[in-house]
Amino acid sequence: MGQILQLTLEHLWLSTAGVLVAGLVGVPLGILLVRARALAGPVMSLVDVLQTIPSLAMLALVMFFLGLGNNSLIAALFVYALLPILRNTYTGLAGVSPDLLEAGKGMGMTGWQLLRQVQLPIALPIILAGFRVAMVTAIGIATIGTLIGAGGLGEPIWRGIQLANTLMIMTGAVPAALLAIITDVLLGGLEKALVPRGLRAKNI
Amino acid sequence: MNPLLELLTRSWADILVATWQHVYLSLGSVALGALVAVPLGIWLSSRQNIARVVLSIAGTIQTIPSLAFFGFTLPVLGIGVLPAMVVLFLYSLLPILRNTYTGIREVPGELIEAGRGMGMNDRQLLFMVKLPMALPVIMAGLRISSVYIISWATIAALIGAGGLGDLIWGGMNVYDIWLILAGTIPAALLALLAGFTLGRLEKAVTPRGLRST
Numbered sequence: 001m002g003q004i005l006q007l008t009l010e011h012l013w014l015s016t017a018g019v020l021v022a023g024l025v026g027v028p029l030g031i032l033l034v035r036a037r038a039l040a041g042p043v044m045s046l047v048d049v050l051q052t053i054p055s056l057a058m059l060a061l062v063m064f065f066l067g068l069g070n071n072s073l074i075a076a077l078f079v080y081a082l083l084p085i086l087r088n089t090y091t092g093l094a095g096v097s098p099d100l101l102e103a104g105k106g107m108g109m110t111g112w113q114l115l116r117q118v119q120l121p122i123a124l125p126i127i128l129a130g131f132r133v134a135m136v137t138a139i140g141i142a143t144i145g146t147l148i149g150a151g152g153l154g155e156p157i158w159r160g161i162q163l164a165n166t167l168m169i170m171t172g173a174v175p176a177a178l179l180a181i182i183t184d185v186l187l188g189g190l191e192k193a194l195v196p197r198g199l200r201a202k203n204i
Numbered sequence: 205m206n207p208l209l210e211l212l213t214r215s216w217a218d219i220l221v222a223t224w225q226h227v228y229l230s231l232g233s234v235a236l237g238a239l240v241a242v243p244l245g246i247w248l249s250s251r252q253n254i255a256r257v258v259l260s261i262a263g264t265i266q267t268i269p270s271l272a273f274f275g276f277t278l279p280v281l282g283i284g285v286l287p288a289m290v291v292l293f294l295y296s297l298l299p300i301l302r303n304t305y306t307g308i309r310e311v312p313g314e315l316i317e318a319g320r321g322m323g324m325n326d327r328q329l330l331f332m333v334k335l336p337m338a339l340p341v342i343m344a345g346l347r348i349s350s351v352y353i354i355s356w357a358t359i360a361a362l363i364g365a366g367g368l369g370d371l372i373w374g375g376m377n378v379y380d381i382w383l384i385l386a387g388t389i390p391a392a393l394l395a396l397l398a399g400f401t402l403g404r405l406e407k408a409v410t411p412r413g414l415r416s417t
Contacts, residue, residue, distance in 0.1 A: 049392075052392050052396055054358040054369075055356075056369055057391060140269035141269075143270070143271040144270075147362075147376065158362075161362070169276075173276055174272075177273075180267040180268060180269055184267045
């Protein structure tokens with residue numbers, strides 16, 4: 001039981017690490033691309049192409065160039081977490097109504113202030129949604145990390161499959177599924193909570 | 205001799221077989237998914253409360269990590285093509301279902317009113333107004349689903365379903381980069397091809413009046 005907990009925490013840590021690094025790159029990059037819209041197309045296309053590479057293949061390639069282990073897994077997770085975060089940051093910021101930007105400029109806001117006080121608060125739920133998708137994707141891909149020697153809940157699943165031991169499979173599969181679902185629900189709740197009060201829809 | 209050339213001459217048949225298996229697996233799962241999700245989406249479009257529950261369930265299925273899902277089905281369905289297609293089928297549902305549901309619900313009310321005013325019954329309304337309008341969005345759902353499934357079908361090889369994952373996994377085991385690439389490149393190309401073709405189809409079914417240049 002304690003081992004399952006340890007594996008779950010390890011799994012969570014690996015996924016979070018990948019997503020955090022993707023966030024550190026993706027959010028600033030998204031902000032940059034809103035300023036330089038001409039670059040947005042090519043950059044998004046590039047990241048999009050990387051996404052079409054099947055995750056097993058990406059793991060294989062990363063393993064070949066970076067060796068086995070957790071760090072290689074985090075590198076692969078980074079690649080897959082990048083697109084949702086980058087795209088949502090860009091779309092969220094680009095979608096802020098130009099009228100609001102004009103109003104801000106009229107009030108004398110600098111570019112920085114505009115970003116911090118108008119664009120980011122409005123875009124925040126959308127950016128967070130990107131993180132949510134990235135996290136769920138990362139948790140999913142981290143389950144196959146065991147194939148390149150990384151830790152996490154994939155290990156009991158994979159070994160259970162090979163030994164045809166259903167109980168072993170479940171000790172990995174159930175926590176993994178729960179981890180993904182709970183993360184999705186929690187981050188979804190955070191998303192709704194962070195919508196600026198003025199923008200909240202009354203009833204769906 | 206160049207290792208790539210060596211691999212191609214030695215294993216071209218394996219590559220073709222694996223590609224065919226992969227297409228079969230992906231196409232089959234998405235086709236079944238569409239067969240279920242599109243009618244279901246249409247049916248749900250007039251039942252908002254049930255829709256919310258169903259979409260929620262489909263969304264939850266989507267979040268389950270694929271290896272875990274394969275792990276769940278193993279004791280019940282064993283290994284091979286059947287469990288793989290079941291899992292991939294379930295994964296293909298959400299994008300298609302959600303897009304069908306949303307696409308139909310977002311048909312402008314005025315158009316539906318106009319249809320009713322012309323004396324259309326529900327069935328005529330569906331086939332002559334709602335579906336044509338919703339078609340591009342439904343196609344988009346199919347596109348997203350297909351690319352997603354082609355990618356995850358590589359994992360199916362791990363439970364004995366065949367496909368390009370076999371080459372990738374084989375390459376990982378013997379540390380042969382060319383074998384890995386022999387599986388990776390066709391898979392990525394398949395995904396890109398599906399995305400491109402379905403994207404074109406999406407544009408082609410957009411009613412002329414709605415096309416943006």
